[in-house]
Amino acid sequence: MNKTGFDAEKYLEEQSKYIMERINPGSADRLYLEFGGKLVHDKHAMRVLPGFDENAKIKLLARMKEKTEIIICIYAGDITTSKTRHDFGITYDLEVLRLIDIFRKHDLAINSVVVTRYEDVPAVNMFIDKLERRGIKTYKHRFTKGYPTDVDTIVSDEGYGANPYIEVTKPLVVVTGPGGGSGKLATCLAQLYHDYKMGKKVRYAKFETFPIWNLPLKHPVNIAYEAATADLKDVNMIDSFHLEAYGETAVNYNRDLEVFPVVKRIIEKITGEESEYKSPTDMGVNRAGFCITDDAVCREAAEQEIIRRYLIAEVDYKKGKIGEEALERAKLLMKEVGRDVVDRKVVQAARDYAEKKRNCDKRYENVVGMAIEMPDGTIVTGRSSRRMVAAAAMVLNAIKSLSGIADDMLIITPQVLETTQKLKTEVLGYDRTSLNCEEVLIALSISGTQNPSAAVAAGKLPYLHGCRAHCTAILSDRDEQTLSSLGIDVTCDPEYMTTNLYSSN
Numbered sequence: 001m002n003k004t005g006f007d008a009e010k011y012l013e014e015q016s017k018y019i020m021e022r023i024n025p026g027s028a029d030r031l032y033l034e035f036g037g038k039l040v041h042d043k044h045a046m047r048v049l050p051g052f053d054e055n056a057k058i059k060l061l062a063r064m065k066e067k068t069e070i071i072i073c074i075y076a077g078d079i080t081t082s083k084t085r086h087d088f089g090i091t092y093d094l095e096v097l098r099l100i101d102i103f104r105k106h107d108l109a110i111n112s113v114v115v116t117r118y119e120d121v122p123a124v125n126m127f128i129d130k131l132e133r134r135g136i137k138t139y140k141h142r143f144t145k146g147y148p149t150d151v152d153t154i155v156s157d158e159g160y161g162a163n164p165y166i167e168v169t170k171p172l173v174v175v176t177g178p179g180g181g182s183g184k185l186a187t188c189l190a191q192l193y194h195d196y197k198m199g200k201k202v203r204y205a206k207f208e209t210f211p212i213w214n215l216p217l218k219h220p221v222n223i224a225y226e227a228a229t230a231d232l233k234d235v236n237m238i239d240s241f242h243l244e245a246y247g248e249t250a251v252n253y254n255r256d257l258e259v260f261p262v263v264k265r266i267i268e269k270i271t272g273e274e275s276e277y278k279s280p281t282d283m284g285v286n287r288a289g290f291c292i293t294d295d296a297v298c299r300e301a302a303e304q305e306i307i308r309r310y311l312i313a314e315v316d317y318k319k320g321k322i323g324e325e326a327l328e329r330a331k332l333l334m335k336e337v338g339r340d341v342v343d344r345k346v347v348q349a350a351r352d353y354a355e356k357k358r359n360c361d362k363r364y365e366n367v368v369g370m371a372i373e374m375p376d377g378t379i380v381t382g383r384s385s386r387r388m389v390a391a392a393a394m395v396l397n398a399i400k401s402l403s404g405i406a407d408d409m410l411i412i413t414p415q416v417l418e419t420t421q422k423l424k425t426e427v428l429g430y431d432r433t434s435l436n437c438e439e440v441l442i443a444l445s446i447s448g449t450q451n452p453s454a455a456v457a458a459g460k461l462p463y464l465h466g467c468r469a470h471c472t473a474i475l476s477d478r479d480e481q482t483l484s485s486l487g488i489d490v491t492c493d494p495e496y497m498t499t500n501l502y503s504s505n
Helices: 008-021 043-048 056-063 076-080 092-105 122-133 184-197 220-228 240-246 254-271 295-319 324-336 345-360 390-403 414-427 437-447 452-458 477-485
Strands: 030-035 068-075 109-116 138-141 172-176 202-207 236-238 251-253 369-373 379-383 468-471 489-492
Touching: 008 056, 030 184, 043 220, 043 295, 068 076, 068 092, 068 184, 076 092, 076 109, 076 122, 092 109, 109 122, 109 184, 122 138, 138 184, 172 184, 184 202, 184 254, 220 236, 220 295, 220 324, 236 240, 236 254, 240 254, 251 254, 295 324, 295 489, 345 369, 345 379, 345 468, 369 390, 379 390, 390 437, 390 452, 390 468, 390 477, 414 437, 437 452, 437 477, 477 489
Parallel strands: 030 172, 030 202, 068 109, 068 172, 109 138, 468 489
Antiparallel strands: 236 251, 369 379, 369 468
16 A cells, blocks of 8 residues: 655656646747646645655646646536535535635735636625635626637637736746636636737647556556546547647547637737647646556556445445436446455445344344555454444554554543533434544544553554545545545445434435
């Protein structure tokens, strides 16, 4: 689990150098760089490219902060529908606020927030008011008239010209957003239109980590990207434009290939000259493929990610978040790399443990089991009980194992657990007495003030970062978030813990 296949430092050096080449003096006054994917906490990249720094992109920008300012785009429709970022469980509008805080922490200049395809509805206006009252400049960009076929209208005062120009001052303008479809490309092209009208020579480029253009089309790392976007129907394809222009094979995805002819025509209309880009791959500045140091390690990690994505798809289908088509696509991608769910070591371990408990005692008829693969490859398990949920039991057993504490030794004072349970049921009015993972960890930290063993065990929690775990039932949102905060890569079987509809999750 600790093998690396990617050189994070080389990536930072190569990437920063390549970006700066696009804005060398004489080539352009400014570069608008569309940042796709996750600017911070890119856990997908970290999982499929072991050794990748999940915050590499923000560190990259921090190296160039004197020359960089950031525009954040959010689609108005994502505000009104409360679209959620899966890995953090927060809505896109809250993700914008989180991104601003992170950028500020790294001393990166926030230019503004752009609400794209603006709609005059209360939720959107409240979001804008919230930002402006906190000193964040906001812009409203409406749908571009004529897009995508009528280039003459798009590149006119009725099209891009109808939206206000975003006042920028630095040579590198990073345009990002909380997720796909945020309107980043339209914002970049509108800026190009306004700048050229003012006589400024500016450029556009795109930064997407996946698919990795110089890996084979069917490389597991690229297939893992398809698995991650199965619900969006993204499909990796050979960049036919690149092949025709240079005779070289490069990989891109369907949406970029579909929109490239339109983007190329728009750029040529704006600049009045032939586009420097012959293919969508030309537009990219991604150097990740050059920083892979062990292809076998990355292949194995990517195949594990494909399994993980299928397990997540099963749960999302059960919850009604995705349709059967997306679930079937995730399954086909897993089969394409010759894998099955039991190839994720913790899956069968959790199922076998729960089955063993059910068979040995009728009291455990509805027991939920969990298993975690430790850094040394050993498996530690935990089960649900009246006292705590399976996730909490598993975490406690894992840190006891790391601390060399006997399995039957109590590290949380029983009175602390009992008092917490009474507070939960008798005062706060919860139906369940079982403590969730976060509550148990708080009880552990309290016990650590009196019990040295508890303090030692709590000190081992950071060592669980990056470990894989699996649960035989769907975790509650709270437990899933707690495990995610610990850095544990967790999956579940698509079964609810209870038959309750309201409190089942």
